[in-house]
Amino acid sequence: MRVQSRAARICLLLALSAGAIARPCPGGAQAAASTPDLVQLLKKADSLVTFPDSDFSAQYTFIQESPGQGTNSKQAMVFRRDKNNTYLIVIVKPEEDKGKGYLKSGNNLWFYDPVSRRFTFTSAKDRFQNMNARNSDFTRSNLAGDYKVTGSTRQTLGKYDCWLLDLQATSDDITFPKMKIWIDESGLVRKTEDYSYSGQHVRTVAFPNYQQIGTRYIPQTVVIFDELRGATINGTFVNERTTYTIARPSLERLPDATFTKTWLEKLGE
């Protein structure tokens, strides 16, 4: 019952959102009846949401809904430079968290607390601000490098005709060792199911709509359902979830100083 209701909810969410946005069709992709090159499919999915030739910045608004406990919202500015695999995130709301930030540089990720004025090492695998997103969700997409395809099938997801791929991590340092991913005809990821090493379904992520910036795409809304956290309300299990919306996206070049500890400290003042 729990799985069925969740699947229905996601389909509903996708179906509703599908009609509400102008659906992009990058590359003029045609629905292919035959199995495409699946690695190429992953590479395309990566390339559509990665910005190797420019920087990226946007305002992210997070709303965490914990059944029976209310909601919690945060707003952050995200700055990405994919060619260097770096990002900087600074919390701007609420007031008590203002100035807290994350700086990723290569494989290092620091968390900055403006109260103590200290940087501490944190992990990309950790939850972002105790929400259902993980720190690794903000980095550039590297599905083709991180995973190999172990199975594929076609499946309709709401209005989208998708390739459902079973992925397995190519190394033991990838947060989710197994994943199911739905990629639509245009090469955009519409949904993922993330699994632990032992095969436990730990979260579902839905990408109901995207916004186009130049030749690239950025999700407009991302909904993350935590499969292990939630509460039973009126006899039905309701998952804890985090929805984040991405507004004011920009591919303008950012000063190099943006991706430094000094800048994060300055933002925290």
Next chain:
Amino acid sequence: MAGMTIQIAFRNFTRNSRRFILLGLSASAGFFFVCTVQSLVAGLSSQINTRGARYYGGHVIISRVEGAAPVTPAAAEDRFIGEAISRAGIHPAAISHRTHLGSQGVVFSNGESVQIRRVIGMDWSTEGPKISGLQFVSGRPEEMKEPGGVLISEVTARLLRVRVGDQIILQVNRDAGALNTLPLVVKAIFREVSIFGYYTVYMDRGVLNRALGKDPDSSASFGLYLDDYRTAGRISAALSRALDGRYTAVPVVTFMPEIGTMLKALTVVSYGILALLSLVIAVGILNIYRVIIYERTREIGTMRAIGVQRSQVRNIILCEAIFLALCSVAAGLACSILALSAVSQIQLSGASGFDIFLDRGHLSWILYPENVGVDAMLIALITLFGALGPARSAQRIEPVVAIRAE
């Protein structure tokens, strides 16, 4: 001669018991106080060490020295450490092998999650009797013999809304970082104080190792459970030498520096009190004995007149002091045991911050025979020291002068 001296001294002591009451009371009060404080400190220390040993895996913890030697297979490590223990002449009550995880473990059930401060992978076959010392509120901990079980705290069980027999999911990160989960069945629920238990789970080491992507037989640390935790410092030093710098052995209190410092402070305070009391008792005895000797001048003069030697007079008085000390020690010890027994009946569970020292909500105390012996010896020496001056004065009393005295 000596027998007669003791006999006379005993007769004098019993016949003049009223004169010694004040002295006896002060000496027994001193002994009672010191004995009680030391027993309580010993009880607190024992509680901390017992809890620490369960939490960290022994009274002495052996860890690898990073980079000191290449990582060897589990069996070779076991052999090396076993040989070092034999070389050091140590006979531990049990040897533990543990894998533990810091604050990266999370347990889930019913949609609730609890961040676990310490996930402990241990072998029930060797540590079962020690872990069984936890206060279990439900379940059968002995079922931990079967892998796939877990012991959780009452606090965690309440947060997860689980009972014995329910399944929980433990989420960990494998060594390289990948997320892993494993189902575990709650075998028993224990009640333990905050820092040692609220967010601690005990599970099978092999199961945890596999979840972390390690060799099932590997261990992150080894530990020795000792019959007497007070030997942990000495044994750690001896074992460290035998481990040739490849591993270090430290007493478990090293992992609890604040508590260790507090226990040391309490011990120092108890010895400080002992020193102060000794001084007060010595001065008191000296003064009161002077009065007693003065009151007994005629009696001493009579003894001297009928042929008792000067040295014999001194010895009689010193013997009386020893009888006094023995009676004071016996009375002080009896009162101490009574008081400690009464105090340990009081339920102190609500005492916030103090619970780490309590045993199931009660103060625990230990009366070590060697401590009692040392304290008794000290009281005897102080009494003798206090009586020595007046005894010397008494032996110098001239019989004629003494008999003439009013």
